[in-house]
Amino acid sequence: MKLLIYTPHITSRIEYTTALLFGTIGGLTVQCTKDKAAFINTTHCFKINYTAAPVCSLELWIQPHGLLEQEDIAQQQILVTQWKGMPVFFGTNGHLPFDLLAASFYLVSRYEEYLPNQQDAYGRYAHTNSLAYQHNFLQAPLVNQWVAATIAMLQQQQPLIRIPKPDFKFLPTYDIDIAYCYLHKPLIQNIGGFIKDLFTGRINKVLERAGVLLMGMKDPFVNYDFMDAMHEICNLHPVYFFLLAQKRKAYDKNISPNNKYMQQLIRWLHKKYITGIHPSWQSNNSHAVVQQEISLLQSITGKPVTHSRQHYIKMNLPETYSQLLQAGIQHDYSMGYGSINGFRASVATPFYWFNLAANMATPLLIHPFCYMEANSFFEQHYTAETAAKELQYYHDITKATGGTLITIFHNHFLTEQKEWQDWREMYRLFILNNFPRVKKYH
Known part of the structure; x- marks a missing residue:
């Protein structure tokens, strides 16, 4: 109309x-x-x-x-x-x-x-x-x-003219900041972690590390099959963002992007889902580093990289978005806060970035998120139970407006480790309770 x-x-x-x-x-x-x-x-x-x-x-x-x-x-x-x-x-x-x-x-x-x-x-x-x-x-x-x-x-x-209500959509997204807890890391790093856990009395971590490295137990951060099962059951189409910093520094703590197991993981997920770059903390003020990380992801997947989300939601306007556009990014998922949950741009619908400095619209499509589990835990100090209510609230208010609910979870929040079991269960129940199942779940 x-x-x-x-x-x-x-x-x-x-x-x-x-x-x-x-x-x-x-x-x-x-x-x-x-x-x-x-x-x-x-x-x-x-x-x-x-x-x-x-x-x-x-x-x-x-x-x-x-x-x-x-x-x-x-x-x-x-x-x-x-x-x-x-x-x-x-x-x-x-x-x-x-x-x-x-x-x-x-x-x-x-x-x-x-x-x-x-x-x-x-x-x-x-x-x-x-x-x-x-x-x-x-x-x-x-x-x-x-x-x-x-x-x-x-x-x-004009009551005779009808307007269809917009359709609600849900887009789960994941930041893979630390792909593995113990596996595929340099020996010196695992030795250092073993000693630190031993001297701080975290015996459970000592035993867990030994079990993974010496006895073939599953690495606790390898939860991709769990996520995949949820997507299959409810016909969801997530986006995965990979941190590919060449140097382990400051807040960039993933394993080397040159590691063959890291690259195998990326290729496996890329076969089924959209994958994007998670520009490192080190790249924030360097177009050359951003381009290097994008080129690496492109060489791993064999496809152009057009999706991005800033690591730690580290962004400044208009510099960050201008840099991403120059690097060929067409979709950005950084519009939200890394310090509190909510609607940073007060909107629950993807929109094109308007560059105020140039006073013009751009072709960069912004996908705003309103919920990140790390905000609930680290910034708002919520329990998994309180976070479940918060997440349900964002689902309900977004659905009421026919918007798009975009959430952020990290693989290391969805582990079966004792301290994170409640968060894994919170997410599982949220998915299964809110989205139609197209496959049986056991």
Whole structure:
């Protein structure tokens, strides 16, 4: 169904925002026009008037705030109020009490991250800076909710025109930061680990390491068959991201990407699923290192590498995304926080990155995640039981808006080691309880 939008100023920001809100999220065919007469005389479609005053009776009038007509980046005056039980800002006097387009653009473009801000201990944009955190809507896909409420208003104006509800999707993703706990590591590293565990009294780890290395027991981090079984049973299509740092340094602790067993694992998973690069901590400010890691993954799989997620969610705008685009990445999955769960861009739908520095849309498709188990455990200090409720909440609120739920798990959280058994079971039950089984599970 068509949506006609009247605006005297068709800017790159307006074109981008209207396409995202009403096309990608709303499922409508969107057209912007400067022709006032054509707008007034057009019938049999939804109409939004994005100007300073009403122009006809059968329209939804959204009065512009002005942000989408600007080309620069400047500090914005923001006052958060309420509309239909939802927080809103950039208040104006239209049929909506705020500029939906400008507010959505501000959130999705991550406008606030281009402004001076405080970084966290890892040199990342601190979530405490964000409008969503400060006004308690970080846990909501607010843009999707705004769009749903706006489309309902359009539907009330023209009840004979039906709009299908968007379909909910679930995309499980995995970061393979440490592919093996003990196997395929240098001898000196295993000896050092053995001594450290011995002197710190972790006898269970001493015995576990010995069992794997000397007695052929299964490495506890090798849980790929468990994940694979869940995907098969529920017909899920995950994405795996591999850390391929050439040097073991700082937060880059995977085994060597040149190890034949590491490469065999990547090839095995690549046969069934999408695989992507997990750019190392060391690569963050080096295009050459990013390109080296991408080229290595490409040589292992024999296919172009187009999917990526930053290790430790270490990213800065616009530098990180510009670097990925230059390296041939088409899909990025880093839009979320590595310090708290929630909707960093306040949206639960993949969207194209708008580069504010260049004031233009780009072909890089951003897949926002809202839940990472490491945030639940390390940052929010949740038990597996509390984390299960949190994950279910994100499932339910995303499903209600017809968005895409993207989760992050790590293979070393899904082990059968005693300290992680509850987390493995939490994830297993979440998958089996929420997604239709296409195969029997025993």
